[in-house]
Amino acid sequence: MNGNQRTRRRVIHAMLATPVLAGLGTAMRAYGQDSDELITAADKALDVFDFERLARAKLPPAHFGYLATGVDGDATLKANAAGFSNYSLRVRRMVGVRNIDMSVNLFGTTWDSPIVIDPVGSQRAFHPDGELATARAAKSRKHLQILSTVSSTGVEDVTAARGAPIWYQLYPTDQWSVTHGLVRRAEAAGCPVLVLTVDLQGGSNRVTLARAIPRDSRDCTSCHTSSRTRLSGFITGKPMFDGIDISAVTDLTGLDMNWDYLKRLREIWPRKLVIKGIVTREDAELAVGHGVDGLIVSNHGGRAEDSGRAAIDSLAEVAAGIRGRVPVLVDGGFRRGTDIFKALALGANAVGIGRPYIWGLASFGQEGVEKVLDILRTELQTAMRQAGTRSIAEIKPSFVVDNRRG
Numbered sequence: 001m002n003g004n005q006r007t008r009r010r011v012i013h014a015m016l017a018t019p020v021l022a023g024l025g026t027a028m029r030a031y032g033q034d035s036d037e038l039i040t041a042a043d044k045a046l047d048v049f050d051f052e053r054l055a056r057a058k059l060p061p062a063h064f065g066y067l068a069t070g071v072d073g074d075a076t077l078k079a080n081a082a083g084f085s086n087y088s089l090r091v092r093r094m095v096g097v098r099n100i101d102m103s104v105n106l107f108g109t110t111w112d113s114p115i116v117i118d119p120v121g122s123q124r125a126f127h128p129d130g131e132l133a134t135a136r137a138a139k140s141r142k143h144l145q146i147l148s149t150v151s152s153t154g155v156e157d158v159t160a161a162r163g164a165p166i167w168y169q170l171y172p173t174d175q176w177s178v179t180h181g182l183v184r185r186a187e188a189a190g191c192p193v194l195v196l197t198v199d200l201q202g203g204s205n206r207v208t209l210a211r212a213i214p215r216d217s218r219d220c221t222s223c224h225t226s227s228r229t230r231l232s233g234f235i236t237g238k239p240m241f242d243g244i245d246i247s248a249v250t251d252l253t254g255l256d257m258n259w260d261y262l263k264r265l266r267e268i269w270p271r272k273l274v275i276k277g278i279v280t281r282e283d284a285e286l287a288v289g290h291g292v293d294g295l296i297v298s299n300h301g302g303r304a305e306d307s308g309r310a311a312i313d314s315l316a317e318v319a320a321g322i323r324g325r326v327p328v329l330v331d332g333g334f335r336r337g338t339d340i341f342k343a344l345a346l347g348a349n350a351v352g353i354g355r356p357y358i359w360g361l362a363s364f365g366q367e368g369v370e371k372v373l374d375i376l377r378t379e380l381q382t383a384m385r386q387a388g389t390r391s392i393a394e395i396k397p398s399f400v401v402d403n404r405r406g
């Protein structure tokens, strides 16, 4: 909130405190757009931001800081959200829209919805059931789930809770023996797709998180070792590293990683390989040239570099370059069905969400994640109906306008 918004909010609150306007205040808040009330049950949520407010209130400061943080001045984080307003919907009328098919096919598997549960690390920091609650929600709502390397539950247990194969996200680390150990385990657990994250190679300066940590007065030593300043300290205790010697690990992606790395990975990973963190057309074309099976356009939810560039803008150029040769997924700032619709129109095959489902998880566990998925699915369905598009394939570039071009 900027200074003007704060002043406006203070004036409105003062007005609403007067008896004559108090009833109006209740009515306005009930409409929810400027609400600061906390929901008391998952089914009371009107949009995903109801869960954000509750998660902020419920979580310890350091854990909310971990979730909320961008990098540096949060320029990319803000751009991800603001980027959607650069595109408007260009809808059509008089199409019979009773039956809406939101299904998508990725690598031979059909999903009821194009909304994908992104890899988010350490989910027990948000709810005691962590990734298991997320997996149960993914199962009941039939969504694709991608598990983080730094999960707080191992891939076997999450796969069992999901009741179907999940995709595995890989931070390879700078030690090949560690990469090998992680990949072998994902393969044995039946993961059909390995998602190599490539957008944190240079490190990230998470200012919001750093500011939040000192505000947390709890004793955190039972979960966080005192060696956390070293990377091996960060991954110590993460179940995917059980039985793997991580003493030599110094960074998550390896400063030396380049396109040749994909060849090496191919030798030990026999299934589909997707690369996550591509933001330009040039890299998308190089990735396809190096044989990847799919791409995730992502700036790590504004947590990689502070480029100030919205994920939705990166998507537009990547999809134009790829021209359907491999599936293109995108994530970063998706909070409304209309955001998702815009990405599908710009060429995405599916859309990932990170923070929104974690807000749901922190608020009400599995039920919260389910409600977030329900809200976004319903909003997307409404957007598709209003636009006159009955299937994902019908959502073409002509359904959006880039307001900067007109």
Ligand SMILES: Cc1cc2nc3c(=O)[nH]c(=O)nc-3n(C[C@H](O)[C@H](O)[C@H](O)COP(=O)(O)O)c2cc1C
Binding pocket: 066, 067, 068, 080, 118, 119, 120, 121, 148, 149, 150, 169, 197, 276, 298, 299, 300, 301, 302, 303, 331, 332, 333, 334, 352, 353, 354, 355, 356
């Ligand atoms: C708390 C948190 C942890 C994350 N952990 C991982 C991770 O372990 N691996 C990864 O590839 N991406 C990770 N991400 C990035 C997400 O997969 C995704 O790219 C991003 O959250 C999408 O943006 P959104 O949060 O605005 O929806 C994380 C994001 C957050 C917010």
